[in-house]
Amino acid sequence: MVQSARCWYRDGGDALIRREIDGLTLLYHRPSGITHIADSPVPEILDALTRDPQPLEAIITRLAHVFDLPDGSDTRGLEQHLEGLVALGLVRVTV
Amino acid sequence: MRHAITLGIGPARFRVGSAWEQSIAALRTLYADYPAPPDGIADFTVRLDPAGPGRRWWRPSITIAGDHMLPDAAPMALRHGLLAAEMGMNLQMALGWRRHLLIHASSVERDGRALVMTGESGSGKSTLAAMLGERGWRFMGDEFALIDLVTGAVHPFPRLVSLKNDAVAVMRSEVPDPARFGPLMEATPKGDIVHLVPPPEAIARMAEPARPALLLFPRFGFTPEVRSVGKGEAFMRLTQASTNYVALGEAGFDALHRFVDRVPALALDYPDSAAAIEAVERIWADLP
Numbered sequence: 204m205v206q207s208a209r210c211w212y213r214d215g216g217d218a219l220i221r222r223e224i225d226g227l228t229l230l231y232h233r234p235s236g237i238t239h240i241a242d243s244p245v246p247e248i249l250d251a252l253t254r255d256p257q258p259l260e261a262i263i264t265r266l267a268h269v270f271d272l273p274d275g276s277d278t279r280g281l282e283q284h285l286e287g288l289v290a291l292g293l294v295r296v297t298v
Numbered sequence: 299m300r301h302a303i304t305l306g307i308g309p310a311r312f313r314v315g316s317a318w319e320q321s322i323a324a325l326r327t328l329y330a331d332y333p334a335p336p337d338g339i340a341d342f343t344v345r346l347d348p349a350g351p352g353r354r355w356w357r358p359s360i361t362i363a364g365d366h367m368l369p370d371a372a373p374m375a376l377r378h379g380l381l382a383a384e385m386g387m388n389l390q391m392a393l394g395w396r397r398h399l400l401i402h403a404s405s406v407e408r409d410g411r412a413l414v415m416t417g418e419s420g421s422g423k424s425t426l427a428a429m430l431g432e433r434g435w436r437f438m439g440d441e442f443a444l445i446d447l448v449t450g451a452v453h454p455f456p457r458l459v460s461l462k463n464d465a466v467a468v469m470r471s472e473v474p475d476p477a478r479f480g481p482l483m484e485a486t487p488k489g490d491i492v493h494l495v496p497p498p499e500a501i502a503r504m505a506e507p508a509r510p511a512l513l514l515f516p517r518f519g520f521t522p523e524v525r526s527v528g529k530g531e532a533f534m535r536l537t538q539a540s541t542n543y544v545a546l547g548e549a550g551f552d553a554l555h556r557f558v559d560r561v562p563a564l565a566l567d568y569p570d571s572a573a574a575i576e577a578v579e580r581i582w583a584d585l586p
Binding site for chain 1: 533
């Protein structure tokens with residue numbers, strides 16, 4: 204199996220303002236001025252990212268520390284989520 | 299501009315100019331009880347220009363112009379000049395106001411607490427606010443609720459109430475004073491329109507904000523039903539109902555989050571005005 208060579212990271216500091224309402228998460232992205240309304244697992248994925256780029260496997264490991272993920276969790280599903288967040292400008296990826 | 303008037307409505311000031319005397323005269327009559335800005339300085343200018351060369355006299359028609367304009371707006375007939383002036387002022391607010399989060403909503407106040415009603419055109423929010431304004435509530439506005447970016451209070455914007463079609467007869471039966479009604483403008487782009495001067499108290503207290511206590515999403519023409527609206531849904535719908543949410547950036551985000559977090563939201567379906575008034579009073583009485 205070919206491992207993804209790409210690494211994922213988030214903007215530092217307070218680039219993203221988060222507010223919880225009724226189980227949803229409001230995200231205000233300061234660099235773009237765009238508001239997002241997010242549901243699980245987006246906030247959890249954002250929490251698992253750091254300012255330092257990490258490979259997919261490391262992000263899965265971090266998520267597994269917090270949540271009860273089964274062994275061999277769905278890396279493809281996580282990658283799709285991350286790609287969606289990159290498209291929204293909320294997550295960055297190395298090329 | 300050949301003819302002009304300066305108007306203060308809530309915190310906003312407008313200078314409305316026109317090539318025609320009658321449009322300004324109508325504004326002067328209907329806004330007679332509004333205090334004039336003492337220094338005459340305006341936030342926005344609205345111009346009612348002739349739609350083309352000679353159109354001041356020949357089949358006179360109006361182009362709405364001003365600080366903020368819609369490029370493809372169709373000209374309006376001179377007999378609808380009062381509506382054009384009101385649309386011009388609304389346009390300036392919608393596109394240019396930055397001092398408050400601006401929600402496309404009506405609002406009324408009782409005991410220092412505000413009821414904010416938002417919904418699509420035809421939801422009845424304007425008529426409901428006008429009716430409540432005649433029944434013991436302070437009318438604060440039928441078009442825009444201005445949310446204070448620091449305190450979260452609702453500031454009034456009690457311009458003339460724009461009554462459309464069936465709402466005209468409803469309000470004629472509510473308001474005995476014919477002097478509070480403007481001329482009937484038939485077959486405008488928005489239907490038959492009559493403007494109503496708000497109650498004297500609404501004008502006298504138009505600088506007085508109120509703390510928001512309830513957000514309603516009324517819907518006219520449906521079987522009576524009240525349902526709770528989640529904060530996420532309320533947030534999303536209010537971003538759509540706000541004309542300056544995006545322009546305000548982080549200040550708008552903070553103000554809107556605070557509003558939906560603190561103010562309970564309900565959807566109210568109603569078949570007629572009487573049912574709506576009764577439901578509003580019942581819901582209000584049950585508020586904590």
